[in-house]
Amino acid sequence: MKTVIIKYNAGNVQSVMYALERLGASYLLTDDETEIRSADKVIFPGVGEASTAMAYLREHGLDKLIPSLKQPVLGTCVGMQLMCRYSEENNTTCMGIFDIDVRRFPQTPGYKVPHTGWNNIHTLKGSLTEGLAENAYMYFVHSYAADVCPETTAVCDYVRPFSAMLHRDNFYAAQFHAEISGNEGQQILENFLNL
């Protein structure tokens, strides 16, 4: 099986690579269209700022390539946000794979932003959370989040309920960092590799 991690200016992906190694999966970090298209699984990571990342994707044609992929694709963190319609972060039009917008957590007493640390995910649906109990804890670091919508497959609550995971057709996404979210996070990655 060939797993590709899409390479773009999206920060550190070392932890994702190590997590795949722990699962015994071989992977390739690349931005090459042929390699990406021929992969069995595609991981679209992301740490950083949405408009810069989106500009880079457009410049390299990845904004057209990613939505056209047919194999299972997993977007994480900012990768997930870029798969939505629009992000409030610097007014960014995103790829529109998921029919939902990404909004900043408003300043709210008692809530620090970014949302940093372990939070529970609930209302779990679909194949990626198979084997997980409701309210499993995942590690989050983000200031923007997708609202809850029909494509939501896991909900997390911080300031407001938001989409911790999304799924449509062959596209999957997680706002949290499954790669450093303990054994439960590892289970999600394993479920994705086993799709």
Next chain:
Amino acid sequence: MLTKRIIPCLDIKDGRTVKGTNFVNLRDAGDPVALAAIYAEQGADELVFLDITATVDERKTLIELVRNVAHTINIPFTVGGGISSIADVSALLNAGADKISINSSAVRNPDLVNELALEFGSQCIVVAIDTRYVDGEHIVHTHGGRKPTPLRTIAWAKEVEERGAGEILLTSMDTDGTKAGFALELTAKISGDANIPVIASGGAGTMDHFVDVFTTGKADAGLAASIFHFKEIEIPALKGYLREKGIEMRL
């Protein structure tokens, strides 16, 4: 709900844990990777590795250690000690560290905080502040708390947040090693004012000290070293106790 975090801290010298430990099931108590794996298994929410060496050769050992830790554990970990440039941070993150922590270098060159946040994102930049109460004021200290600086702790905490720090690791040199409890008032003031998480360190001796630091002290995370290494407090028991006390914990 977002949980409070429990963070064991490992002091590293020449790639080995310095302070002894009391884990009978650990063949080599000086092996940081084995210790890290045990803590992760026990439910530690995060780990901090503090490198107390500085020479170039020893840094290479540290990078190797970070790589081994990252391969082994599946929870976030921070590496601190002797970091003073973008190149240092880049090497540690590329080896698999999730966050890095700077202390003296930020005091010497506050712009470093901005530069690192811009280059790598605030989420991986922790600023460690060692503080001591001197003549009625909380003063930032460096060199393990021995050397006073002109900086006032509360103002410095605000400043590093504005400069782009993603978290503050606040160590009270007044309480550190006393096992008499965290510096609650100062932690509460800094964490209450901050919009970034504050990790409280220094003084943990009992489980109730953690209750206090998460309630009165308003801390987002509690860090300790020897009480975990010597099993005076075990992480599963501590987290269970905190949850019983109504504090959100990942169990």
